[in-house]
Amino acid sequence: MTNTKVYLEIVKQLREMITIDGLKTGDKIPSERELSERLNFGRSSVREALRALELLGLIETRRGEGTYIRDFRGHQLVQLLSTFILQDQKAKRDVFETKNYIEMDCLHLVVQKADNQEINKIKDWFEATDHFSDDEFFQKFMELSDNHLFLRLWSILKEYYHSQEENYLIYKRELYLNLLNAIAEKDLEKTLSAYKKLRNLSNFTDKY
Template identity: 45%
Template structure:
């Protein structure tokens, strides 16, 4: 039932042309318009909140969001990441996805994106997370970007923060400039602890 409610809310959003930042009708009004109880509306909205698609503010209302899976991530992590093996899988998967995105980004970066990376490196505002964000964005695949984001959030809550030596970024920039995939990968594998080397 709340699945159906969910579908109707989706329709309503589409028909009314609501976009990120807009306010949804109140729970009571939705309940009335959709001819279902307020509890059913609430369950549907809670679902959307989980997916990071809406944000509810007590006393104000419900607003459409566009990004952010944090809540979902925290909860999943709380229940799933309990054994050691899962953590190893996480580290390995994250590393593999990052290498994958590096290859794609090396082939696909645009002039604008390259300039942005160069600027960050010149101004020394770059760090591990910013670099990876740039890479996954430059890979031009939004789905991969989301997947990395999730893996990264998980990883950070478990392991904390990673960093690279300063000259790593300089060299990376040169390799990117030439779109030299082999050089990029070589630099990456040298700077990171390849989780694949571990015996399983």
């Protein structure tokens, strides 16, 4: 099972567990260890699913107290979009296109706002890492853009995108390096050009 499918399955089971246990907004959910045992998934997978749910604003972690439900049962966005997307080919293309626009907008913010030290940290990580996923690479720039809403939207969209794609696209390392170098130069035009080359886009010209 892929990491994305594991994440989606944990979210599904967690939602069912909350319903069965009659938990409501403000209630505390079991600990990471308890969830791992109850749902029969590794703690690292459970931790990633909880982190994603927290980014979506569905749960909140209170230091020293535990994790609490914010508005889980009333939050139908994931379920509704998933049903919609799985039944509509145009919607699948829309997800891919919207995800790309969000990534470009975030890169725009990074070029404008990020300082050289922050970008150099990502370059150091890149040089020290032989294998990484596309999500890992762009997650760093999503966070660096310092726009929480973009990060939340991107997190949702990438999960939907991966949930329908059986085979992840593999991009060449040199294309990531070209993009990283353009960002480090603070050259927006070169950055967007490198991004489009990485994604093999030829029709994203109206906005950029």
